[in-house]
Amino acid sequence: MTPETQIKVPEDYKKKLPRDVAIALETCVRCGLCTESCHYYKSNPKSDFIPAYRAEVFRRILRKKDYSEKSLGAMSDIAFSNCTLCRRCVMTCPLGVDTGLLMREARGLAVASGTAPEILVQLADTAISRGEDIEIFREMFLENIKALEEEVRQLTGDPQAVIPVDKKGADILFVALSGAHSIIPPSILFHYAKANWTLSFFEASNYGVLIGDKDRAKRIVQRIVDEAKRLGVKEIVVGECGHAYNTLRWEAPKWFDGGFPFRVRSIIEVMAHLIQEGRLPLDKSANPEPVIYHDACNLTRNGGLLEEPRIVLRAAVKDYREMSPNRDDSYCCGGGGGIIAVPEWDSKRMEAGKPKAEQIKATGAKVVIVACDNCRIQINDLNEHYKLGINIGGITETVVKAILKAVKGS
């Protein structure tokens, strides 16, 4: 293919776009008021980093039906590496133009036209194939969980502590990420909360959403939905993953006729609820240092969890502080939208993370709590890159420290 090669895009592509996308395409008046809202522009004030500029690239392609390899490739690069889909710009636009939504749609077009980064498409396909034949990895998964269960027993000092898997009649299906850090603290939390729960076979992350491919995204969610229905759970609780929470709580119900027959909550909501009901023993002295919380865009601005993390942290740490701006106004850390999975974009994401690094530095806090795995990797990298000298922890892990201190004194 040469850069001029025309890629076949269905004639009615634009007509078939959903109404919210069509509205975002038509409404922008190019006033430029969204300019400073974007962390990319804030760290490197060049015109290409104005939110509306990115959207204009997509609009131009659709307007001119310019589906050449070169134009779609450039659009793909912008949509995947110059925008983390954080939607901060949407909040500042006087008309409410959803540039984040347009960038997600542009990603979808890039996938359909074969110009999207292959690694992200592969990650989505790997998750789908894992769901197609669960038996292949079942034994290995159960073995790993047994080893983690041993750790949970040691930490709680309770030989009866379990990590239930495939438990019919459980109330909660907990969907974690890969890695012990995503499974052990919630297991301890559920143990002390006396929850009737079971661990999902599948990971929460959904690269289908990140590449803007609804079909792949739905297939990845389908595995979890089928599991929840099979086990007859009352709710799905999503671990510390921003885009997975946003997907399961807000986006995916639209893809299934009539939505879900169960509730979806984040583990943060579960903890806030337990704390408000006084059902968790907590000793704040387990977390004595000044702590700040990073509002992950998919949990806060796009997820609605503005106060819950604060309720949790205020109960579990001694000295809670705020970054400024925070909550729905918070800056993206620069690691969202899948950018973290593409090594070529590492320097770009370090640059885009500068406003977050500066925010962290300004508080003087030495512990940053991050409730999203993507952000956690990014803030770890920012810590090294900008020499912030901070420790990064998860929110469940912080609560579990306070529980263990209250229960065991250690």
Add this chain to the structure above:
Amino acid sequence: MDFTNPSYLVLIVSLVVGLGGILVRVAMLLGHSAPKDPSPPRVSPFKSIVYAYTIGMLPWKKESARLHKLVYLRGVLLHLGVFTSIVLLWLSLFVDAKSLYGSVAFSPLLGLGFLAGLAAVIVRIADKNLRALNRPDDFISLILVTLIILSAFGYVLSITSREVFWGAASAVLLYLPWSKIPHVAYFFFAKNVFGIYFGRRGVMPAPKKSI
């Protein structure tokens, strides 16, 4: 109503083209599918839509307005000028508005609206970021609406005739279906989508702070 006046007839035709154009574009927008959202909302979408149109639009609620107070003010004045011109145009279809008692009271709004339009044209040329965003339509639309405000200003102060005002209005109306001006109508759709998106999630209006 003077059907023997050619500029009146041109204006009527332009009105049909302009308003018809907006209707067609809105109909095209409504032709796009809008799937139902069955996710249980945290806050009633009605409450958040009302918020999006009211408190949510206040300058201190928007970072962009806080950072660009002059741009915000300019935008408000320009739009006030346009709306005043529309009211005047409507009146002028039935009576010679400048003969109406008090019509000169429109002049400060129109004068400021014109200055805001002129400033917006200059800034669009001078500002590097806006130059990167501009389409030709941004200039054409802006210049045309600035001219309609100017002609309305001249009309109420009896400097220019009603025909000049109608001529400028006809130019805007004839160009309208191909321009960005229908954002006046799209605005309501965008605000609804915005209100529903952030409202259902409980982001807007912001929940009571726990600390």
